[in-house]
Amino acid sequence: MAISGGIDSVCLGHLLHELGINFSLGHVNFQLRGKESDGDEAFVRNIAAQWKVPLFVTKTNKEFLKSTGKSTQMAARDFRYNWFEEVTKENGYEGVLVAHQFEDQIETIFLNLLRGTGIEGLYGMAEKRGIIIRPLLPFSRSQIRTFMEENGFAWRNDSSNDTNDYKRNLLRNRVLPTLSEDFPNGLQVLEMSFKRLKDTGKAFFDLFGLWRDQHVRLEGGYQYLEIVSIKNLSGRQSMLYYWLRDFGFSYFDVEDVIKSVEIGEPGKTFYAGDYMLNLDRDFFILGKNDFEWEPLKVKIYDIELNLRSKKFDILKLGTDFEIEKSTENAMLDFEKLKFPLTVRKWEQGDRMVPLGMDKDKKISDLLVDLKVPMIKKKQVLVLLSGDEIAWLIGFRIGDHFKCTPSTKKVLYFKKVTS
Known part of the structure; x- marks a missing residue:
């Protein structure tokens, strides 16, 4: 059980103790309030005894915190929860009890809304999430104080809670009391509304999941x-x-995407x-922003070429062959090739004479002609024979490497289909 020495955590400790539940205590001394912080630690050590x-x-x-x-x-x-997790794992505990209560929950939801969160911001803190368990969420600050005072239990007061230096304190000390006076x-009404909105949110995410599964297609490392x-x-x-937030896109990014679609x-x-997200003519295409690729050598005796998302068998054919028409594969005149061949990313300034043409053309222009989406251009590779593509x-x-009636031997790159 996490214990600061404050009223909420001490209340939870007394409840656990009176119920005879087997538990241990965990206390973090942040040393932010000098002697007062050390006094909190001494109080916790005394109550543990x-x-x-x-x-x-x-x-x-x-x-350290500033660093x-x-x-x-x-x-x-972050420091507190990371430490709780370490202690829990090292000692084989079932979970970590923390003493957040009703007003803490309301404050958290308001803070989430003030940060501009969506519907999930209304969820607040879960009663149980991972190893963290919050058994006091249904109880108000006044109920906890009444229990402690009626039983004569002592606790420590954190003087920093009385200031408005932090946004949470401002809500706690000024906003919520004013709200309670006027309403x-x-x-309690807000809590009921938040619960209803949370349930609506759960329904939305179920429907969103169905929509995504129906409309988002995965292919070749991209989402369409x-x-x-x-x-x-x-x-x-x-x-x-x-759909996009798990890949680092913000709500404001999505607003810009929508505007681009509209115009x-x-x-x-x-x-x-x-x-990166690419707006192609008919599709949104989502994929990695960069493509790391070290130049790869293809030797004369190699029997396969592995290009991550694509794999090719390397076949050597004699004069008895039919010209491959699929642009995914390649049939090259073996005798015109200079081994080892090199596979690298295409670069600005690269040129080649495409099959059927008599003049060279920039690779960048060729990719435009082929309507290759921007997001895929980064992953285009070329096979070089010497310095020639x-x-x-x-x-x-x-065109220089095409097979002709006089070709005696063919190097055939044939894509392996799974």
């Missing part, structure tokens, strides 16, 4: 969503957001961390 339960204590300080680059409250929260049952499927869809912005900007690309892999072979 009274209850005769094991106690785990750890310490950190303002300098994380997060706000003090967020850094302290005596306001917090037909643009027409969302043009007149009710709540389309939310649908797109919940018609095929080829527009949006970036978010490691991912023999194959724009998956699209065109070089």
